[in-house]
Amino acid sequence: MGVPVAGGFYKEGLIPDPRNIRSRCSAWIQQDGFSLVIDIGPEFRLQSISAGINQLDAVLITHEHMDHIAGIDDLRMYNYVQKNSIPVYTTPSAIKSIKTRFHYLFGAERYPGSTRVSFHTIHSPVQIGPFTITAIPAKHGSLDIIGFKINDLCYLTDVKELPKESLSLVEGAKVLILSALRWGPKHPTHLSIPEAVVLITKLGVPEAYLIHMNGQTKHSPSNKKLPNHIKLAFDQQTIYL
Ligand SMILES: [Zn+2]
């Protein structure tokens, strides 16, 4: 979630620790000169500048909610500089939704100079640059979404539940990045932090980072309560694998 929320409500307690100030969730993954991003939310432009993402070879999208796709317009500068369209890997439902909501990017009426993407769905493990990428089906309330296993890393956001077949896809990962909305109460479409801890323990992943927390979730006190191998992530954090 974006923290503080629009309007700056409840921001006072957050300001003393910059790790409490959170952009919408996204991850930039690089290896051997290949660069991909998972989700492009409304702050993608600012995040890309802070992180120095000056090349983009692929985009993976978990689902069609606006906090994960609203930055699609800003891909156009990569089209312009790289002189190519950007491959986007996601679900059939997200493709349909993006084409409806961003109708001016597609078809005969495509607005000149706007973002150019080419869509791909992932049914079985695919090789994208140096990465072997597997889609991990997940439930976000009633919505079917996907996370990704990228070599030894798993990225799962906006998860409420992992179906049985997805548990075995995550097992063996060295690092898991998983969403958790708040300590409590439970939420119908997002894992709470205690629910995420139970899931991580069940999966046996040795290192995990929580993302997508709300403004009531403070960084340092939360980390003190969490098991040693689970930490809240923070904006612009770097993880080496
Ligand atoms: Zn969502």
Ligand SMILES: [Zn+2]
């Ligand atoms: Zn979200």
